[in-house]
Amino acid sequence: MAEPTIPTINFKEKAEELLPQGASFESCLTCGLCSSGCPASGIENMDPRKFIRMAMLGMDEELSSSKWIWACTQCKRCQHVCPMSIDISQLVFLARSNWPQEKKPAGIVRSCQLIQSTDSTSAMGLPPEDFVFVVNDVLEEVRELQPKFKNLEAPMDKKGAHFFVNQNSREPMSEPDEMVPLWKIFDIVGADWTYSSKAWAAENFCMFSGNEKAWFEVIRKRVDAVNKLGCEVWLNTECGHSYYTMWNGINRFGMEVDFKLESLVTYYARWIREGKLPVNSDWNRKNIKFTVQDPCMIVRKAYGDSIAEDMRFVTKALVGEENFIDMQPNRSANYCCGGGGGFLQAGMTEHRRTYGKRKFDQIAATGAAYVLTPCHNCHSQMEDIGHHYGGSYGVVHFWTLICLSLGVLGENERTYLGPDLLECI
Amino acid sequence: MIEEARHFTAELAVIGSGLAGFAASIFALNRNIKTAQIGNTGAIAYTTGYLDLLGSLAPDYAASIEDPWQGLELLRSSYPEHPLCRIPQTDIHTAFEQFTGFLGECGISYSSPGKTNARVLTPAGTLKPTLCMPATMQIGTTAFSRQEPCVIIDFKGLKGFSSSQIAANLKDQWPELRNTTIEFPDMSLGEIYPEVMARALEVPETREKLAKILVGAAGETKIIGLPAILGMHSPDLVRKEMEQLTGLEIFEIPTMPPSVPGIRLREMFEQLFPQKGITLIPQQKVDKLKIEQDGARLFLSDSFGPITVDAKSVILATGRFLSGGLEASIDGITEPLLNLPVTQPGSREEWYREKYTDRRGHEINKAGIEVDASFRPLDNNGAPYSNNLFAAGVILAHQDWIRGRCGAGVAIATAYKAVEEVEKYLS
Ligand SMILES: Cc1cc2nc3c(=O)[nH]c(=O)nc-3n(C[C@H](O)[C@H](O)[C@H](O)COP(=O)(O)OP(=O)(O)OC[C@H]3O[C@@H](n4cnc5c(N)ncnc54)[C@H](O)[C@@H]3O)c2cc1C
Ligand code: SF4
Ligand code: SF4
Ligand code: SF4
Numbered sequence: 001m002a003e004p005t006i007p008t009i010n011f012k013e014k015a016e017e018l019l020p021q022g023a024s025f026e027s028c029l030t031c032g033l034c035s036s037g038c039p040a041s042g043i044e045n046m047d048p049r050k051f052i053r054m055a056m057l058g059m060d061e062e063l064s065s066s067k068w069i070w071a072c073t074q075c076k077r078c079q080h081v082c083p084m085s086i087d088i089s090q091l092v093f094l095a096r097s098n099w100p101q102e103k104k105p106a107g108i109v110r111s112c113q114l115i116q117s118t119d120s121t122s123a124m125g126l127p128p129e130d131f132v133f134v135v136n137d138v139l140e141e142v143r144e145l146q147p148k149f150k151n152l153e154a155p156m157d158k159k160g161a162h163f164f165v166n167q168n169s170r171e172p173m174s175e176p177d178e179m180v181p182l183w184k185i186f187d188i189v190g191a192d193w194t195y196s197s198k199a200w201a202a203e204n205f206c207m208f209s210g211n212e213k214a215w216f217e218v219i220r221k222r223v224d225a226v227n228k229l230g231c232e233v234w235l236n237t238e239c240g241h242s243y244y245t246m247w248n249g250i251n252r253f254g255m256e257v258d259f260k261l262e263s264l265v266t267y268y269a270r271w272i273r274e275g276k277l278p279v280n281s282d283w284n285r286k287n288i289k290f291t292v293q294d295p296c297m298i299v300r301k302a303y304g305d306s307i308a309e310d311m312r313f314v315t316k317a318l319v320g321e322e323n324f325i326d327m328q329p330n331r332s333a334n335y336c337c338g339g340g341g342g343f344l345q346a347g348m349t350e351h352r353r354t355y356g357k358r359k360f361d362q363i364a365a366t367g368a369a370y371v372l373t374p375c376h377n378c379h380s381q382m383e384d385i386g387h388h389y390g391g392s393y394g395v396v397h398f399w400t401l402i403c404l405s406l407g408v409l410g411e412n413e414r415t416y417l418g419p420d421l422l423e424c425i
Numbered sequence: 426m427i428e429e430a431r432h433f434t435a436e437l438a439v440i441g442s443g444l445a446g447f448a449a450s451i452f453a454l455n456r457n458i459k460t461a462q463i464g465n466t467g468a469i470a471y472t473t474g475y476l477d478l479l480g481s482l483a484p485d486y487a488a489s490i491e492d493p494w495q496g497l498e499l500l501r502s503s504y505p506e507h508p509l510c511r512i513p514q515t516d517i518h519t520a521f522e523q524f525t526g527f528l529g530e531c532g533i534s535y536s537s538p539g540k541t542n543a544r545v546l547t548p549a550g551t552l553k554p555t556l557c558m559p560a561t562m563q564i565g566t567t568a569f570s571r572q573e574p575c576v577i578i579d580f581k582g583l584k585g586f587s588s589s590q591i592a593a594n595l596k597d598q599w600p601e602l603r604n605t606t607i608e609f610p611d612m613s614l615g616e617i618y619p620e621v622m623a624r625a626l627e628v629p630e631t632r633e634k635l636a637k638i639l640v641g642a643a644g645e646t647k648i649i650g651l652p653a654i655l656g657m658h659s660p661d662l663v664r665k666e667m668e669q670l671t672g673l674e675i676f677e678i679p680t681m682p683p684s685v686p687g688i689r690l691r692e693m694f695e696q697l698f699p700q701k702g703i704t705l706i707p708q709q710k711v712d713k714l715k716i717e718q719d720g721a722r723l724f725l726s727d728s729f730g731p732i733t734v735d736a737k738s739v740i741l742a743t744g745r746f747l748s749g750g751l752e753a754s755i756d757g758i759t760e761p762l763l764n765l766p767v768t769q770p771g772s773r774e775e776w777y778r779e780k781y782t783d784r785r786g787h788e789i790n791k792a793g794i795e796v797d798a799s800f801r802p803l804d805n806n807g808a809p810y811s812n813n814l815f816a817a818g819v820i821l822a823h824q825d826w827i828r829g830r831c832g833a834g835v836a837i838a839t840a841y842k843a844v845e846e847v848e849k850y851l852s
Binding site for chain 1: 454465466467468470471574604615616617618619623624625627628629631657658683688694695696699707710727728729747748764
C-alpha cells in the first residue's frame with residue numbers, strides 16, 4: 001500500500017475561521033516574545049513565531065508536514081505572553097487533525113483508541129469490571145490491615161452522590177495503593193462521593209491526537225455518566241488535561257450539562273480553610289523544601305491564577321510557609337513541563353527531554369527536595385527529566401502529603417517518598 | 426455547564442498594564458487605595474529597562490539633554506502642551522523615587538533619579554541619555570566615563586546583540602573596549618534567546634560553568650559587559666554571584682526585544698501585585714467600560730468566563746496604537762473604549778512628514794486624548810468626561826515619547842499625578 005500523504009492545509013484561510021473577532025494572525029508584530037518563552041522553540045528547527053510567519057507567507061506544505069506540531073504541547077504560554085494574544089496552539093491542533101492516522105505518533109493514537117475501546121474511557125484500556133474489582137479488592141485490604149479505616153468506603157455508582165470523582169488509570173492498573181490516600185481524605189472530611197463504573201477514567205488523549213470526533217465521544221460518555229448518577233459536581237482528580245479536555249470540550253461542543261466541573265485542588269484548599277482537613281506542618285521538623293508545579297491545563301488554560309493560589313495555600317499548610325519555594329516563572333506564566341499534549345505518549349523521547357530542560361532548570365533553581373503537583377503527566381515528566389538531567393528531587397502527589405501530615409499514610413502508600421520524608425513519619 | 430460569574434470591587438480600576446498602569450497601581454498602593462488592574466502585556470516586555478525622563482527637546486529634538494530637570498524648564502517655554510509640563514518637578518522626582526524604590530524592594534534594584542541624565546549603552550552600541558537604570562547595568566556607564574579597559578562578550582546563536590558591532594560603534598569614544606564571542610554552556614539548539622539564558626543562570630551549576638568560560642574570555646581585563654541575561658527573577662543576586670565566581674566586574678547591556686529587563690519587570694509585577702493586595706487581571710482586555718456618576722463598571726472575560734469589576738474611579742492607561750489604546754483607520758484616529766475625542770492631525774496626509782527619518786518626528790506621534798489640570802479626559806465640549814475618570818501614560822496627546830526620549834517619564838509622572846487626583850476625588 002502506498003504511504004499515506006499529509007494533505008496540505010491553507011493555514012491563512014483556516015486561521016480566519018478559527019480565531020475570534022479581532023484576534024488575527026495578521027496582527028503579529030513578529031516581536032518574538034512567544035518564541036523566546038516557548039520551550040519547544042528550536043525543536044525540529046521551528047518555533048511559534050516562525051510558524052505564524054510561515055503560515056502568513058503561505059508556506060502551507062512545509063507547515064502541514066512539520067513534525068514540530070507534535071512537540072508543541074498546546075500549553076498556550078505563547079498566547080499568554082503575546083501582546084496581541086495570538087493563539088498558536090489552535091493552528092497546531094488544526095495541523096494535528098490533518099495528519100493521516102497512520103502517520104501520527106503511534107503512542108498517542110493508540111492511547112485514544114484504547115480510550116474508545118471500553119466504557120471506562122481508560123487510556124490503558126482497563127474495562128469497567130476490572131476497575132470495580134481492583135477498587136473493591138484494595139478497599140477490603142485497607143479495611144483489614146488499617147484498623148483506623150475499617151469502615152473506609154469507596155462508593156461505586158452511588159446515585160445522587162454530591163461528587164462524581166474520576167480516577168487516573170495509572171493507579172488501578174499499576175499502583176492501586178495510590179488510590180487509598182484520596183479515599184481517606186474523603187472519609188476524613190465526610191464527603192458524599194462516588195466513583196462510576198463507566199466513564200470513570202481521567203485521561204483523554206483524543207484531543208491531543210487531533211481527533212475531534214473521538215474527543216467529543218469521550219466527553220459525551222463522561223457527561224452521560226455524571227448525569228446518570230445525578231451528581232452535582234464532577235470532581236477532577238489530580239490531573240491537568242482531563243480537566244481541560246472536559247471543560248473545554250463541553251464549551252467547544254456546546255453541550256448542556258447541569259453539574260459543575262471542579263478540581264480537587266480547590267476542595268483541598270476549601271476543606272483546610274474550613275478546618276475539615278486539619279493538616280499542619282509540624283511533621284516537617286527537618287525543614288525539607290518543596291516547590292509546586294502549576295499544570296498549565298488547569299492554571300493558565302482554565303481557572304487562571306485563582307487555583308494556583310489554592311495550590312500554594314495547601315502547600316504552605318502542608319510543609320510550612322518557610323519551606324515553600326516558588327518556581328520561577330510560576331502560576332499562569334509557568335512553563336509546561338513537556339509531558340503534556342501527548343508528548344509522553346508520542347515516543348519522541350529526545351525532543352521531550354529537550355523541552356523539559358526548561359522545567360528541569362526551574363526546579364533546580366529552587367533547590368527544593370520535592371515538587372508537588374496535581375497532575376499525573378507533570379508528575380511522570382518531572383521524574384523522567386530529573387533522572388535524565390541528574391536532578392536529586394522527588395515528585396509527590398498532594399494526597400500523599402496530606403495523609404502524611406494527618407498521620408494516616410499507610411505502609412503501601414509511600415512509593416514517592418524519599419528517605420528524608422520517610423523519616424518524618 | 427454551571428458557572429459562577431466573577432465579580433470584583435475596588436476604589437480604583439487601572440486599565441492598562443504598561444508602565445503607566447503598573448506605576449499607577451504602585452502609587453495607589455502607597456496611598457492605600459484599593460486597586461484592581463486589568464490589561465494584557467503592553468510595551469513593557471519590550472523595554473530596555475532604562476527609565477527615561479527627558480532626553481531630547483521638542484520641537485526639533487536636536488541635542489541630547491544632559492540635565493533633564495533643566496530640560497523640563499525649557500520644555501515649558503518651547504512646548505507647554507506637553508503632559509510633563511503640567512506636573513511640578515518635585516512631583517516628577519517623587520514619582521521616580523517611589524517607582525524605583527518599589528522595584529528595588531521587590532528585588533530589581535534601580536539607580537535613584539539623579540540631577541543629570543546618565544549616558545547608557547544601547548543594544549546597537551550607541552549611547553543614549555536616561556534617568557534611572559537597573560543596578561545590573563550601572564558599571565557599564567562608569568567604566569565608559571572612566572575609560573577603563575573592558576571586554577564586551579556575546580554568544581553564539583544569540584541574535585539581536587553583537588559585541589563586534591558595539592565595539593565598532595564605540596571604538597572612537599572608548600578605545601579600551603574589546604569584544605569576543607563565546608558559547609553558552611549546555612545550549613545546543615540553533616537560535617538561543619536571552620530569556621532562556623537568563624533562566625538558565627538562575628541555576629547555580631550553570632553560573633559556575635559560565636563563570637569559567639568568562640574568566641577565559643576576559644583575559645587580563647577586569648571588567649566585562651554581557652547582554653542582559655543575568656537571571657530573570659533575582660538579577661542582583663545572579664550578578665553578584667557571577668562577580669564572586671569570576672573575580673571580574675560584570676555589567677549588562679540591553680538586547681533587542683524580546684529582552685530580559687522588560688520580562689523581568691512584567692513577571693515581577695504579575696507575581697507581587699496580588700501578594701500586595703492588588704486585584705490583578707493580567708493578559709485580558711476590558712471589552713466595555715461604563716462610567717456613571719458614582720462609579721464605573723468594567724466588563725471583560727478570560728478563558729474561564731465573564732468578569733465584572735465595579736470601581737469608584739478609573740485610570741485609563743491604555744497606551745497608543747501598539748497597545749490598542751488608540752486605533753487608526755481610514756476615517757482617522759479613535760479611542761475605542763469610550764470614544765473619547767482624540768486630538769490628531771487634520772487629515773491623513775498630515776500624519777507623516779515626507780521623510781520617515783525627519784528629526785522633528787511625525788504629527789501622528791503626538792495624537793492622543795486631552796485632559797484637564799486634574800488629568801481627567803475631556804469630552805467633545807472640552808469639559809471633563811466624568812469626575813471619576815482619569816488618564817495617564819502615552820495615550821495622552823502632545824508628546825512624542827520616542828523622539829523626546831521620555832517614555833517612562835510620561836508614563837510614571839502622569840500616573841503619579843492621576844493617582845493623586847484619584848485620592849482627592851475619593852476623599
Ligand atoms: C520597543 C520599545 C522600547 C522601549 N524602550 C524604552 C526605554 O528604553 N526607556 C523608556 O523610558 N521607555 C521605553 N519604552 C516606552 C515605554 O515602555 C512605554 O511604552 C511608555 O512608557 C508608555 O507606557 P504606557 O503604559 O502609557 O503604554 P503601553 O506600554 O502601551 O501600555 C498600554 C497598556 O494598555 C493595555 N490596554 C490597551 N487597551 C486595553 C483595554 N481595552 N483593556 C485593558 N488593557 C488595555 C495594553 O494591553 C497595555 O498593557 C519603550 C517602548 C517600546 C515599544
Ligand atoms: S508574541 Fe505574538 S506578536 Fe509577538 S511574534 Fe509571537 S505571535 Fe507575533
Ligand atoms: S502552545 Fe506552548 S509549546 Fe506550543 S508554541 Fe505555544 S508556548 Fe510553545
Ligand atoms: S503535563 Fe502538566 S505542564 Fe504539561 S501540558 Fe499537561 S498539565 Fe501542562
